[in-house]
Amino acid sequence: xxxxxxxxxxxxxxxxxxxxxxxxxxxxxxxxxxxxxxxxxxxxxxxxxxxxxxxxxxxxxxxxxxxxxxxx
Numbered sequence: 265x266x267x268x269x270x271x272x273x274x275x276x277x278x279x280x281x282x283x284x285x286x287x288x289x290x291x292x293x294x295x296x297x298x299x300x301x302x303x304x305x306x307x308x309x310x311x312x313x314x315x316x317x318x319x320x321x322x323x324x325x326x327x328x329x330x331x332x333x334x335x336x
Contacts, residue, residue, distance in 0.1 A: 270330070274322050282318030286310055 289310040298306055 277322035285314035
């Protein structure tokens with residue numbers, strides 16, 4: 265399959281996993297780790313962590329798909 269196919273799916277997976285992870289992280293109470301009234305830092309931390317997790321999961325999923333395509 266062309267590399268554009270993998271690129272599109274990589275982006276879709278990153279966005280879906282990133283958004284889901286962001287909402288999951290917002291359910292945690294990070295206010296105990298930060299000073300009072302530092303909500304933008306907490307949101308920034310959640311965005312960065314969710315983006316990193318999204319990229320890691322998307323990369324792993326596409327590696328598995330490529331490996332399966334090589335076997336078949």
